[in-house]
Amino acid sequence: MPGGRLTQHDRRRIATGLAEGLGYGEIARGLGRPTSTVTREIARNGGPSGYQAERAQRATAQRSRRSRTAPAPRPTTRAPAAVTVAVDRDPAAIGEFADRLAELLVHVGMPRMVARVLGCLYVTDEGSLTSGDLVRRLQVSPAAVSKAIGYLEGQALVRRERDDRQRRERYVIDGDIWYRALLASAERNAMLAGITRHGAELLGPATPAGTRMDDASALLERIGQDIVRSVRQWYEERGPVPS
Structure with a gap:
């Protein structure tokens, strides 16, 4: 039918x-x-x-x-804070790279805030951050993050994952993005x-x-x-x- x-x-x-x-x-x-x-x-x-x-x-x-x-998902044990950067990495250079990636995504047609959120997620080892993490990293409002996440979810580029220990949601990108x-x-x-x-x-x-x-x-x-x-x-x- x-x-x-x-x-x-x-x-x-x-x-x-x-x-x-x-x-x-x-x-x-x-x-x-x-x-x-x-x-x-x-x-x-x-x-x-x-x-x-x-x-x-x-x-x-x-x-x-x-x-x-499928069994019920186990509560995640990921730390809620931003991912720890390895000692041989330059945090400033990684941040600059995330900004450059976001600018390129904007150039090919992605809304700017959406591109910034995606770039921020993409350079983390875990591939996940909370709304609070994104607000602090990008220095934007929770509403701006929420709107960008909604766009990315609609494109199947990001999914939500409940962190029961921290009573909050994490936004996750997978390797097949x-x-x-x-x-x-x-x-x-x-x-x-x-x-x-x-x-x-x-x-x-x-x-x-x-x-x-x-x-x-x-x-x-x-x-x-x-x-x-x-x-x-x-x-x-x-x-x-x-x-």
């Missing part, structure tokens, strides 16, 4: 669509699903060249069983490809405006597929692909 979980029949139709050379947007429209759902499904299960319906169905069932039987960022980029490309393909159909593929839209759709869809394929290949070569 549209909006629910993908069924085995859906997955077979995805595999058939890929074999026929259909784009993600076309496959999604045939299923009555968002293009992002199809993009994520293919990315998690072998990419466009390695996707197999039966294997994807088994992997989804295994993930579902693990989530139902760039995988998730690139996958989000591929999903955005897929959505743009879908709307421009619809525009081409609306305007008429034989018209100059329709041709322009059709070309944009094909390019965006190809770039999105290439991103997913390259990232999957990278992780397959160096270790397990994040789920």
Whole structure:
């Protein structure tokens, strides 16, 4: 059913669509699903060249069983204070690097406060800080930190982890942060490809405006597929692909 979980029949139709050379947007429209759902499904299960319906169905069932039987998380024992810097590191240089990283992220389109929070988290060994840690390090208000964290959570770049000993939340980035960022980029490309393909159909593929839209759709869809394929290949070569 549209909006629910993908069924085995859906997955077979995805595999058939890929074999026929259909784009993600076309496959999604045939299923009555968002293009992002199809993009994520293919990315998690072998990419466009390695996707197999039966294997994807088994992997989804295994993930579902693990989530139902996973033990309750243990209270974290991490110290609430900022991460201790090793003696051979220069704290000032690390802070400068975090600022440079944030400025680059701003340059490529990320909101400034979001970029500063992400840069601050990224240079910590644990990859986690509390709201208070971020407020002190960045010299900003708790509201500014909260808004930035909300943005990062929406992009699946940061998650919350409860520190029961300190009765507070920690904000955590994982080692697959760039995988998730690139996958989000591929999903955005897929959505743009879908709307421009619809525009081409609306305007008429034989018209100059329709041709322009059709070309944009094909390019965006190809770039999105290439991103997913390259990232999957990278992780397959160096270790397990994040789920």
